Structure formats: C-alpha cells, structure tokens
Amino acid sequence: MPEQDTIHRHFIIFKPYGYLSQFASNASKQQSKKFLGELFDFPEGIMAIGRLDEKSEGLLLLTTDGKMSDFINSKKVDKEYYAQVNGDISLEAIEQLKAGVEIGFEGRKYQTKPCKVFKLNEPPNLPVRSQKIRDDRHGPTSWISITLNEGKFRQVRKMTSAVGFPTLRLVRVRVGTIQLNTMPVGAVVEVTDFLR
Structure with missing residues (x-):
C-alpha cells in the first residue's frame, strides 16, 4: 500500500529579542529562558530553519518539512x-x-x-x-x-x-523572497509554502 503524502505546515514569525530559536527547554539551566513555543501552539515536529541567536530578532521560518529546511539552509538562499x-x-x-x-x-x-x-x-x-x-x-x-x-x-x-x-x-x-515588512514583533503567520 503506497504511503500517503504527509501534509507539512509552514510558518513565518517575527522572533522577538530574548527568545531562543527552539520550542522547549531541555536543560534545567534554561528554565528562565523564553522559547518560540510561548508564541503559538505549533504542531509536533516543527523546526526553525536557520536559527537566530537569543539577542537577534526578525524573520524566522518554521516548518515540519525537513527537506524544505535543508534546501533553505543550503547556500542557495540569500x-x-x-x-x-x-x-x-x-x-x-x-x-x-x-x-x-x-x-x-x-x-x-x-x-x-x-x-x-x-x-x-x-x-x-x-x-x-x-x-x-x-x-x-x-x-x-x-x-x-x-x-x-x-x-x-x-x-x-x-x-x-x-x-x-x-x-x-x-x-x-x-x-529569499520572503520579507519581514511590517510584521509586529511576536507575530506568527501560517503559509502554504516557502520560496516557490
């Protein structure tokens, strides 16, 4: 029986200053840190494409599609x-x-x-x-x-x-072609696809 195509989900967010580009704490020393999961109820398997460090802000792409993540993380995307x-x-x-x-x-x-x-x-x-x-x-x-x-x-x-x-x-x-434009800090927008 052929495998069904997985329906992947993609998001564009304005990562605020002071947040880590991950979704939950995996160490006790990070208890006081802020995580992306506090901004939205993201689906299981979500990953950040190209992280921003804690003190950096701005456009962050999230996806459940590992192939999409690999493509954007390659050297082809400005x-x-x-x-x-x-x-x-x-x-x-x-x-x-x-x-x-x-x-x-x-x-x-x-x-x-x-x-x-x-x-x-x-x-x-x-x-x-x-x-x-x-x-x-x-x-x-x-x-x-x-x-x-x-x-x-x-x-x-x-x-x-x-x-x-x-x-x-x-x-x-x-x-790539996705711009921050006038998104407010902490905004989360679900999109159908990236960079097509």
Whole structure:
C-alpha cells in the first residue's frame, strides 16, 4: 500500500529579542529562558530553519518539512540583515565586509565569503526593541544592510566586530523572497509554502 503524502505546515514569525530559536527547554539551566513555543501552539515536529541567536530578532521560518529546511539552509538562499553598529561605519569597513573577513568559528579561523553590504542612509522603520539599546550619549551608531548566503553561528556579529564596528542590534529582514515588512514583533503567520 503506497504511503500517503504527509501534509507539512509552514510558518513565518517575527522572533522577538530574548527568545531562543527552539520550542522547549531541555536543560534545567534554561528554565528562565523564553522559547518560540510561548508564541503559538505549533504542531509536533516543527523546526526553525536557520536559527537566530537569543539577542537577534526578525524573520524566522518554521516548518515540519525537513527537506524544505535543508534546501533553505543550503547556500542557495540569500538572508538579509539590518545591523545597528557601534560608531559611524567607514566606507573602508564596508568594503572589507563585502570582500570577506576572517572570523573565529568552532575554534578555527574562517574567511567569510563575499557578500552584499551597504550603509542605510536612515535608521530602518523597526519596532522598538524590548531591551533598550544604549543611547547617543555613548557616541554615534549607524545601520547597514548585509546579505549573506551562508550562516555560521553569530556570523554577522563576528564580521562587524572584525572590522571594528560591533553590532548593537541585529534584525533579519529577508530570507529569499520572503520579507519581514511590517510584521509586529511576536507575530506568527501560517503559509502554504516557502520560496516557490
């Protein structure tokens, strides 16, 4: 008897600051952490496609389809981030980011691949973050857009630090053709498919 096709479910969410990209605690030391399962009653077998770390925000795709997850996690899909960095970022630093910089990854040195980077002329229209970012009394900040098709752990943060402009706030605004647009923080939208 042929197997029935599994009906998979897919979601787009605006992951808030301070949440882990997982659904429940599996260790006692994480009891005080916040998890995605607190935002919505997700189906069994749900997984995050390309995690965002606890201090990062923005667009996160969730699915019950492992093949879809593998495809999006492959190097074929662009991911765009807006990063607020400490200081008025220089053209030289932007050119270094574009060309690729050396960062640490799993105890080894890693050269990031060339990517798209530009400075935003105005701060992006994003919701206020739940935890306050330092104010202008501590010096200027600037915003950049950075688009990668790789995704090492904390890669954007490590890249901006490598060129002397540490990231203060990081928001993923696009994965492939899916954009964050005006989604409110913590919003969960079920969709029929991704990236088709």
